[in-house]
Amino acid sequence: MIRKIVMFGDPVLRTVGAKVNAVSEEVKILARDMIETMNDADGVGLAAQQVGVALQLAVIDVSSAEDRPSEMWVGGQPVELKGYMPMILLNPVIELGKERELGTEGCLSFPKMNAEIPRSAKVRCRAQLLDGGELDFEATGLLARAVQHEVDHLNGVLFIDRMNSAAKAAFAGKLKRLQKSAR
């Protein structure tokens, strides 16, 4: 089922997600719905807060973004990205690489707003999976960026918090309008 995407201004986007302690039927349905919602909106990632649920659960699928390549490693070995997409990450924890890079980013909770956001070029991510297993992987490219963006969401952090002041000022009017319509 496609769920309604929460827009900037809704306080749930600023709420730190609770840890997922058990993979209940409800969590499985939420994850499935989030993938459908992300695909329907042509997004590459979605956090539970964006469908109104403050939980440590995010979905990512960068496999269709062929113009923005990603690389992924599991256990230090390169892996075929498509075998891991879409990703459903429960309670993800990340370690950021030191090297930083700028890249264009948007967010489904901020329609028609794109900005250059600095992120780590490489990340390591450890997360639980729906089947009870764990995934420990490293990523670069768009996947690294998406993981950082989604983990930020799970902690109530939004991409506008990472924009430079000029970019944020350019969006001031749009942000105000979004906030108003959320009330």
Ligand code: ZN
């Ligand atoms: Zn977002």
